[in-house]
Amino acid sequence: MDKIKMTVPLVEMDGDEMTRILWKMIKDELILPFVDLKTEYYDLGLPKRDETGDRITIEAALACKKYGVGVKCATITPNAQRMTEYKLHQMWKSPNGTIRSILDGTVFRAPITLPSIHPVVKNWEKPITLARHAYGDVYKSVEMRIGGPGTAKLVFDGEDGSHDEVVIQEFTGAGVVQGMHNTDKSIRSFAHACFQFAADTRQDLWFSTKDTISKTYDARFREIFDEVFEQYKARFEELGITYFYTLIDDAVARVIRSKGGFIWACKNYDGDVMSDMVSTAFGSLAMMTSVLVSPDGNYEYEAAHGTVTRHYYRYLQGEETSTNPMATIFAWSGALRQRGQKDGLKDLVRFADSLEAACFDTLGEGIATKDLVPLMEGVTPQPVNSARFIAAIRERLEKRLA
């Protein structure tokens, strides 16, 4: 069989620990035998980031901007303990944070769903994709403890000499205050990414805030979404999808009652909280995919989980591990499909579809990593290690491509 050709390179970002081991297994067994893989390789493993003064992360992000599609392995975000473990020169920033700020993107997280794994919420038939605004609000807030009686104010001094102030509270005793912000530019990027992604994936878009209470701040989000929607209206009509705005509390109730199959755009804090609720209710972190979409249409695919450190330490002891590679495989299939669509390569798109189908074939027969075994119903699970699981997928992929 001739290998499938590519024309434009995919930006490949390698990572750390157990996911780095899975990365190589996935490439060797599931990609390289079938695709004449063209990648521009960036090693974002912690040793290389340290060696390059984290320059490599910036270069990788710029390459994603240049070529439009990247696939990333999970990486360590260093803390004090990692500083000693890896003898680091600095406590480098989160690579995902760096990439996100360069691509100016929105993160979409969607579960991989299976007939044998039932969501905790019985009526969820299709995945729910959560789009979280990744800038500002309480994550970039300033706070103050108030010691006793006095007046707290919000003050704005414009560069043009304008001056504005409002009283937050006349304190009669001790308390707390907080100041937070967002920018029209960031909210607008977020809105574009959401409408774009909804159109690309042909799903309805829901957006929710609390603009009945926050009549200026949250209302600005709603206004900007309404404005931006004007540019997508015709395309949405053509695709038969809708944009729906509702209050966050109403959205929560509707999400629980829904059948799924839509994108839920959330402000930063709502997205932080709700993504953990949605992913847990769908089953497992190991089955959650994540894609960063920039407003100018660049895509970066990855698994939502981390480097699975606990499994890696066992692997280093020579133990076999049963780490689930699904989300990382789907990061590759997502990136290859996107590359195929951008470059008009039907075979590459078909390969991505077949790879995902082979994963479903394997799990459908009950062959699964240990984390999924307690979740499966209606099949007799056969727990296997990562290598056996990937080998089983390869057999089924070969059949599908034959």
Ligand code: NAP
């Ligand atoms: P984690 O790597 O997601 O793992 C947490 C636990 O979840 C694991 O110990 C394992 O549970 C389970 N798990 C996660 N993925 C799994 C998989 N594919 N298969 C089977 N089980 C899986 O989170 P963490 O341990 O908090 O973080 C480890 C490192 O990852 C940290 O250095 C952190 O900075 C980094 N991180 C990176 C990213 C990213 O690059 N996007 C995201 C999050 C964290 P059991 O041990 O019970 O089996």
Ligand code: MG
């Ligand atoms: Mg969180």
